[in-house]
Amino acid sequence: MPHRKKDRLSIERRASAPEADPLRLGTGWTKSDLDKPWALIECAGGDSHPCAVHLPELARAVRDGIIEAGGAPAIYHCTDMCDGIAQGTEAMNYSLASREVLAMASELHARTGHFDCVVFISGCDKSVPAHLIAAARLRMPALLMPGGVMQPGPSEMTLDMVGTHYSRLKRRKMTKKEYQFYSEHACPTAGSCAFLGTANTMQILAEALGMALPGSALLPAGYMMQIRMARRTGKSALTLFDKRITADKIITQSAIENAVVVHAAIGGSTNALLHLPAIAHELGLKFSLEMVSEINNRVPHILNVRPSGMHPTSLIWAAGGVPAILRELSRYVHLDALTVTGETVGQNLADLEREGYFQNIPRFLENYSLGTIDIIRPVTDPLSETGGIAVLRGNIAPDGAVMKRSAVVKEMLKFAGRARVFDVAEKALKAIYQKEIKPGDALVIRYQGPRSNGMPELFYITEAISSDKTLNRNVALITDGRFSGGSKGPCIGHVSPEAADRGPIAVIEDGDRILIDVEIGRLDLIGTGEREHTPTQVKRILKKRLEKLPEYKPPERAGLLGLYTGRCAAAHLGAYLR
Template identity: 50%
Template sequence: MSEIGRGDITSDKEIRNYRLTGCPSCGACQFMGTASTMQCMAEALGMALPGSALLPTSLRDILDWSRKAGYAVMNLVDKNITPKDILTPEAFKNAIVIHAAIGGSTNAMIHLPAIAHELGYELDPDLFDELNHKIPHICNITPSGKYPTELLWYAGGIPMVQLALKDYLDLDVMTVTGKTLKENLEELENEGFFERVIGYLNNYGLKREDIIKPVKETKLFGSVAVLKGNIAPEGAVIKYSAVNKNMWHHIGPAKVYNSEEECYEAVVNGKVEPGMVLFIRYEGPQGSGMPEMLMTTEAIAVDPKLNDSVVLITDGRFSGGTRGPCVGHVSPEAIVGGPIAFIEDGDLIELDIENRKLNVVGINGERCTNEEIEKIFNERKLKWKEPERKRKGVFKLYTDHAVSAMKGAYIK
């Protein structure tokens, strides 16, 4: 993916060219964003047909899968197989394994727990962290890797990822075909699916291992982490597979903003210095409905002065295409009086991805003990006043009843 910095685009014609070529056909993101991720999660859960995730819209194959979907629905009705038969705890664990391997969007850490809740059980976010410690990250797909998502389908798609990681998966789970995952993979192998799609990849002069790395050659494990500390007692998330290793540990001064718009304006107007730790708060589920902070993350990513030195922390969420040290879903969120509400400019913040920690470690630029920091935060909490909630109608219904992002941000 090329890097475009401020001032690099010089004409309206150039802007038009990017608009026309940036997304040349219908379909989902050409990177492992949330739309692409959730296609993969639907298939990994067993709720979408084998091989259907990431299928390019321009291929005739999509018509075949559409017909197969119709037949599959009738088969499920005949066999009385319902989503509850498919969406089991084992299926969710399988999905998290695949999520770790493909470098999926952090938004799956909202969607999967919310789906599980609808089925009557809680999906512990710590399970994501546990599995991401040991699942090989094998897919070379942007923003964590080099290639666009359609090449993952040409390389064999989610079924090929499942085959590579079969030792980590429960192959006996039921799927929408009315067959188990093991039976589905065997059927795809027997009917020549993997040999057929690789022909598309050959057109690019690439090999399967360029896109899906052999497990034994993989050095990176997982793609997302759950961070905890005095900023996020319930947790926060980061997609570390899209973070340069030099920013896996960082200590810097806080600069706090109470909306994304404020932070964005500061970034584009040159008011942010390298090394800063930016906070965007009151953007969580109850604060503003938890929008993506994409406008600000992209402004940072294309600024060569900031893109390899600035951390962004928020109780909001991110686009699946976000890259860099961006920490989201901070819980409890600011609007309910979570610790992120009491951060002040100049506080020293430590991000430690390796050890899964996110903490205030100093006040006014000076290191302090944990006891000193706790005392100061208790004093700040006494002075804090909850901002007025201005949302109305359906939006107010959601923000008044949304649960923590770490639980799935659903309406309780």
């Protein structure tokens, strides 16, 4: 079937740019390709990490699908950094800023190449949200091919356990030989790390938003069915083009709410609460921590995978994947939300039911003597009656803070502790290893927000606490920074306003009394030293301290980090580049 010519950007731009045709022919296109719809394949592939290394193969399959559907494909690359490689070093300061770089690169490629539609290929922490931000910004026919998931290593080893093993090695609870063995085999295949960190969370949310084909998220990397899915994705881009279905018609208010519902039910990474508002911002859609709190208080936690559950995320797809999660959550999601199939969420689920998808795919779980119910719990018998995220507010976090309550032991959901304050994360980590942090301490690490230093993850600090049996049930961590999706324990992040914006966290002092009450969503300073104070007295104390606080002077930074820290929005707004 011939593709529509009306409103085709490639035809319009070629008419005013005569050099475009010979330059495309110079890349190997044929003369007949020039008259087809031009399709950008924006690929995050590269040798940067296992989640990116196999993406060029998927790009070739997408290209085949586009050609089969009568389009002219062009593969462009911009790979992402690896948070794991950057972890624990100053390189991690670039992580959140890198999201903006990938989004801008995608925008650059699409706008300057005169393309009619886009397929994004990505699978990791920043590349997936970057591509979703770009899709929203471009408002073109677009969809995403997720990169899929890695297989676990020996003893179901997943990468999040390396930090735990390293902490055990530092404490001489593990031999160097043992540590080296697990380290060498923690990433046995390509794909995103096999725990529910940010990468897997965002792949799931891409499909929940309707921006990826049903069943495409978290396919095991290297499976031939992933290659076939990539080919289908390429063909679907031309269908979206012909039907004039652009990304802004898919990423609607209903889609955003569906994503928050799914995020609550899976116990997803808190980093998604930086990415979803940034996506919503591109389209002027509503997103707030109040919405997150309301949804998490009524949607149950049903996904039994690490770090909040038992199993590696490589089994999610085998349990039926995102379609099975959406089917279980059908009473909570907008079934009338449009998706990249051209049909609604509800229609997609009905189609899959007719095809036998929900009966056939879970047969892969028989290899592990498991059933769907072992991975995806029914909403009538969930892991928890409430969703994975708690939103906290109080005199320490007037604009909010977030916590993954699904990864917290019950006795730490209400905690009163004495503040141990650090302005440098490395000093806090050293204090933990040197046993200067004691049971009952509330570790406060500040000047880690977007404006301070780019908002790095504090993964090694959370692992140092969670791997120490004397601390993991009686020490809390509070920061204006953020955490890895693999973090466990009472870790409260994204405290807003951040210290660099003169938020109250900037004037918390050693020995202050801090109360965390997850049930009522509070994070408060309640006393100083051994004395407790009334809320009015605390308000007065914080006001006096803030009046004496010197103006924050950011360090001189050139290049990307200087640009980002100088122009980024607050964490609760999505930390996007303004």
